[in-house]
Amino acid sequence: MADTANRVAELLEVLWGRAQEKAPSGPIPPSQLRALKVIEAQRSVNQRTLGDVLGTGPSSISRLCDRLEATGLLERIPSATSRREVELTLSAQGAKVLEELRQARMREVEAVLETMAPAHLGILAEGLEQLQQAARAHVGLHPAEDEDASAIA
Secondary structure: OHHHHHHHHHHHHHHHHHHHHHOOOOOOOHHHHHHHHHHHHHOOEEHHHHHHHHOOOHHHHHHHHHHHHHOOOEEEEEOOOOOOOEEEEEOHHHHHHHHHHHHHHHHHHHHHHOOOOHHHHHHHHHHHHHHHHHHHHHHOOOOOOOOOOOOOO
């Protein structure tokens, strides 16, 4: 099962790459994209938590956030709970870039799904929902109150 999931993930990476090239905002480095998705999913996160979720050290996370802030995709705001921390949130531009990328990805995936038999689509949807829940728990992402399936896609 893990081998099949890995092979599917590799094919999805190809589709994602095609989608990034077609997105109006253009390609985003994978490390930046992962960070943006985590920040979006959690709505607001501190650098330590972001580093924990991504499995990245503090200095690397700091540089990553510097780059995202410099490109206008991320905002740092003072924490409401600690004077020593800042919270990371998506900027309006960051949210727009993620939405454009999601739309481009969706078009790529829809082209593949249209070739599948309807009976298989229901089975696939159920399995993917379970995989998403298990993966979120594995990396320490907790669902938001109004989370939908696109929260970290």
